Amino acid sequence: MRMPVCLTYGAATAFLAFAAPPAHADPASTSIYLTVSGSENTWIRAVLLNCPDETGSHPDGEAACAALAAAHGDLDALHGEQRTCAGENDAVTATAKGTWQGRPVDWNKIFPNGCLLDVATGPVFRF
Numbered sequence: 404m405r406m407p408v409c410l411t412y413g414a415a416t417a418f419l420a421f422a423a424p425p426a427h428a429d430p431a432s433t434s435i436y437l438t439v440s441g442s443e444n445t446w447i448r449a450v451l452l453n454c455p456d457e458t459g460s461h462p463d464g465e466a467a468c469a470a471l472a473a474a475h476g477d478l479d480a481l482h483g484e485q486r487t488c489a490g491e492n493d494a495v496t497a498t499a500k501g502t503w504q505g506r507p508v509d510w511n512k513i514f515p516n517g518c519l520l521d522v523a524t525g526p527v528f529r530f
């Protein structure tokens with residue numbers, strides 16, 4: 404199993420330029436670069452999710468791909484998980500850029516804390 408990649412904000416931004424899918428992506432291909440950064444971009448973690456997850460770059464790629472499939476690639480429609488989170492305020496920003504079955508994905512959302520990100524997105528951002 405591969406470990407998640409941790410990058411500085413600048414390195415991750417530079418990596419995005421190289422990780423972007425080709426302009427003429429295969430209609431069945433799914434390759435999404437996922438990032439999570441803290442307030443004021445103080446830290447970042449990132450992983451490239453391919454579906455099917457044959458490379459194992461995401462710690463639970465099979466579950467992440469299944470969750471995205473159930474949501475038809477719409478990150479706002481992820482079912483997530485039901486559980487209670489503490490009221491901590493330590494905002495995180497989640498981003499997804501790439502392709503879902505050949506369609507472009509360019510999504511970002513700010514969550515009040517990491518627990519609420521996990522509740523909303525389930526295994527997709529669990530890396």
